[in-house]
Amino acid sequence: MSASLLRLRSLIRKEFIQILRDPRTLMLALFLPIMQIILLGYSATNDVRNVPLAVFDQDHGPAARALLDAYRAADYFRLAYEVDSEAELRALIDGSKARAGLVVPPGYTDAIEGRGAAQVAFILDGSDPTVASTSLSAAQLIAQEHATAIQAARLARQGQAQPRLLPLEVRTQVWYNPDMVSAFFMVPGVIGQILYSLASVLTATAIVRERERGTIEQLIVTPIRPWELVIGKIIPYVILAFLNTIEVLVLGALLFHVPMRSPLGIILLLSGLFLLSGLGIGLFASSIAHTQQEAMMSVFMTLLPAIYLSGFFFPIQAMPKALQYLSYIFPLRYYLIIIRSLLIKGADIAPLRDNIIALLIFGIGIMALAALRFRKNLE
Amino acid sequence: MLHTENLTKHFGETTAVEGLNLDVAPGEIYGLVGPDGAGKTTTIRLLVGALHPDGGTIRVAGYEVPRRAEKAREHLGYLPQRFSLYEELTVLENLRFFAEVRGLSAAEWLPRSMEILEFVGLARFSARRAGQLSGGMKQKLGLAAALVHKPRLLLLDEPTTGVDPVTRQDFWQLIIRLVSEEGVAVLVSTPYMDEAARCNRLGFLREGRLLVEGTPTALRRQLEGRILELRGENLRALRSLAEADPLVEHAHLVGDRIHLRVREGGGSAPKAAAQLQKRLAARGGAVTSLLPVAPTLEDVFISLSSE
Numbered sequence: 001m002s003a004s005l006l007r008l009r010s011l012i013r014k015e016f017i018q019i020l021r022d023p024r025t026l027m028l029a030l031f032l033p034i035m036q037i038i039l040l041g042y043s044a045t046n047d048v049r050n051v052p053l054a055v056f057d058q059d060h061g062p063a064a065r066a067l068l069d070a071y072r073a074a075d076y077f078r079l080a081y082e083v084d085s086e087a088e089l090r091a092l093i094d095g096s097k098a099r100a101g102l103v104v105p106p107g108y109t110d111a112i113e114g115r116g117a118a119q120v121a122f123i124l125d126g127s128d129p130t131v132a133s134t135s136l137s138a139a140q141l142i143a144q145e146h147a148t149a150i151q152a153a154r155l156a157r158q159g160q161a162q163p164r165l166l167p168l169e170v171r172t173q174v175w176y177n178p179d180m181v182s183a184f185f186m187v188p189g190v191i192g193q194i195l196y197s198l199a200s201v202l203t204a205t206a207i208v209r210e211r212e213r214g215t216i217e218q219l220i221v222t223p224i225r226p227w228e229l230v231i232g233k234i235i236p237y238v239i240l241a242f243l244n245t246i247e248v249l250v251l252g253a254l255l256f257h258v259p260m261r262s263p264l265g266i267i268l269l270l271s272g273l274f275l276l277s278g279l280g281i282g283l284f285a286s287s288i289a290h291t292q293q294e295a296m297m298s299v300f301m302t303l304l305p306a307i308y309l310s311g312f313f314f315p316i317q318a319m320p321k322a323l324q325y326l327s328y329i330f331p332l333r334y335y336l337i338i339i340r341s342l343l344i345k346g347a348d349i350a351p352l353r354d355n356i357i358a359l360l361i362f363g364i365g366i367m368a369l370a371a372l373r374f375r376k377n378l379e
Numbered sequence: 380m381l382h383t384e385n386l387t388k389h390f391g392e393t394t395a396v397e398g399l400n401l402d403v404a405p406g407e408i409y410g411l412v413g414p415d416g417a418g419k420t421t422t423i424r425l426l427v428g429a430l431h432p433d434g435g436t437i438r439v440a441g442y443e444v445p446r447r448a449e450k451a452r453e454h455l456g457y458l459p460q461r462f463s464l465y466e467e468l469t470v471l472e473n474l475r476f477f478a479e480v481r482g483l484s485a486a487e488w489l490p491r492s493m494e495i496l497e498f499v500g501l502a503r504f505s506a507r508r509a510g511q512l513s514g515g516m517k518q519k520l521g522l523a524a525a526l527v528h529k530p531r532l533l534l535l536d537e538p539t540t541g542v543d544p545v546t547r548q549d550f551w552q553l554i555i556r557l558v559s560e561e562g563v564a565v566l567v568s569t570p571y572m573d574e575a576a577r578c579n580r581l582g583f584l585r586e587g588r589l590l591v592e593g594t595p596t597a598l599r600r601q602l603e604g605r606i607l608e609l610r611g612e613n614l615r616a617l618r619s620l621a622e623a624d625p626l627v628e629h630a631h632l633v634g635d636r637i638h639l640r641v642r643e644g645g646g647s648a649p650k651a652a653a654q655l656q657k658r659l660a661a662r663g664g665a666v667t668s669l670l671p672v673a674p675t676l677e678d679v680f681i682s683l684s685s686e
Contacts, residue, residue: 003482006479006482007479007480007482009479010475010476010479010480011480013476014465014468014472014476017467017468017472018465018467018468021467021508022467213463213466214459214461214462214463215463215464215465216463217424217429217457217459217461217463218457218459218463218464218477218521218524218525220427220428220429221427221428221429221452221455221456221457222452222477222480222481223449223452223453223480223481223482224480225449
């Protein structure tokens with residue numbers, strides 16, 4: 001083995017001993033992913049189910065009961081409250097105890113059983129648009145189906161044995177995630193976010209720590225070359241980041257049944273490509289920071305906008321044009337597209353080519369910039 | 380072993396080191412003394428290539444620094460002022476790391492590390508984490524790490540600051556053995572005059588310039604006949620009285636007595652002492668004795684610092 005590789009091996013071994021004996025780094029590296037995936041997997045969900053519904057039934061007839069049964073049958077709503085006045089209904093929605101209200105007017109059963117048309121009121125709490133919009137379409141869908149059933153029953157009563165079909169029917173197909181589980185969207189995002197934050201924060205603090213504690217002074221007088229120091233610092237955290245990726249994949253599969261539809265090798269290869277950017281940012285931060293705290297702060301400065309603008313929580317397509325353009329400067333954007341496609345869609349490399357090229361450019365660019373700034377001295 | 384010519388370093392507007400010429404030969408202990416901020420640490424950092432000079436040349440073991448710093452570093456050991464080893468690593472792990480990155484093979488590092496630990500007296504603590512060592516032991520470990528590759532030049536930056544007197548004594552015994560047995564060249568910066576007295580040669584640094592250079596004896600000789608030792612009661616009052624006298628250039632307390640430095644051309648020391656004792660007594664000073672003494676390095680240091 002060349003002298004250079006021997007030095008590298010010693011550096012990496014030293015770094016691993018430090019990681020293993022520093023409870024803070026270890027906790028951060030091992031438990032942050034677990035915490036994040038559990039928190040985000042369960043809480044940051046757009047799956048609207050069991051919306052608490054308050055019902056003000058002024059009719060109490062059999063047709064009204066049939067309508068309520070129709071709402072009960074779909075698992076979008078939970079008939080949580082039955083109230084006797086509009087004021088009571090308002091109080092429940094004001095207090096966010098109920099997110100929607102259904103008002104059945106008196107004479108509803110008569111209207112339905114006769115030949116007339118009935119109206120019911122459906123009230124939505126618009127303060128949470130996600131819940132409101134899903135509830136709205138669910139409420140309309142349930143009502144439409146119920147209306148079609150009533151119509152069919154009326155026609156049957158009139159002796160028309162075969163009710164006519166509707167002239168148009170849209171048959172929807174949801175690909176990749178037919179149940180539209182939010183975790184399928186969130187878990188790959190967590191992988192991207194963890195890779196980015198751990199790689200950048202740990203690399204930056206590991207290098208700055210040498211300066212802060214004064215150990216750099218002894219390193220300087222060894223024959224360790226600057227690039228060896230950089231690689232020796234980076235490799236342990238690359239290994240850690242890959243372990244974290246596998247950790248999140250396993251947790252995602254166990255807890256949320258998130259699929260892995262591409263080979264692990266390809267996932268890790270492209271994750272490694274993305275890591276270049278995170279490590280480069282960390283390296284760069286270490287060259288401008290004097291304390292570990294400063295390093296951490298400068299990394300977080302890039303982390304927050306990256307998370308908000310890269311499509312981690314919110315779809316980029318829904319952002320204002322200016323922010324959409326801004327999102328192109330965050331490597332996380334490209335990686336999120338890649339990792340979601342790989343895991344959930346089982347995509348080939350070919351359709352992801354542009355994103356892969358973008359990651360390559362960013363990774364090499366940031367690394368080169370950071371390496372140019374990196375000095376093995378005290379200037 | 381070490382040679383600098385006209386070494387200069389600025390930090391922005393301030394001059395840290397100016398036109399410094401140093402020479403340290405194998406088997407010599409060279410002491411760099413001077414007040415805080417004189418440029419001692421900067422000088423040493425320049426010598427190891429941690430800082431780049433703005434002017435002048437440095438040669439370490441024949442290699443130009445910083446251009447051939449990596450070659451030069453094969454021959455130099457450096458003990459920075461601050462503890463600079465890894466606190467999470469054990470004593471032996473630290474030595475292994477610094478031995479390996481300096482190219483010692485698997486077969487070499489362990490016997491060499493044990494030999495050095497034995498030498499500095501840390502063999503019993505080889506499995507202890509460096510962070511759990513006392514201040515003195517940390518310095519010894521630092522010295523061990525600096526010696527692991529058998530350097531021919533050792534640079535020590537205030538190695539015994541904050542270390543108890545017994546450990547300081549131990550530490551110097553180690554340095555003296557290295558120099559006498561292995562012919563290592565040592566450059567040491569120190570604020571302690573008793574340590575300076577152990578050096579073969581001293582350089583006095585102030586505001587980045589080398590003011591004087593010489594053996595401790597030669598430096599002391601510069602003040603020969605100008606230091607009087609004053610004993611008496613109420614030393615503070617005596618000191619004020621003495622300082623007010625035109626014959627006295629400087630007065631400072633040394634434990635239970637006062638060292639007075641008389642002006643140049645003040646005549647012979649016994650005569651000046653007798654004269655001064657009379658004048659102090661006349662002004663109400665309770666003088667027990669006032670006698671010429673041999674100048675100490677501290678007298679030299681104070682004299683140079685205030686010039």
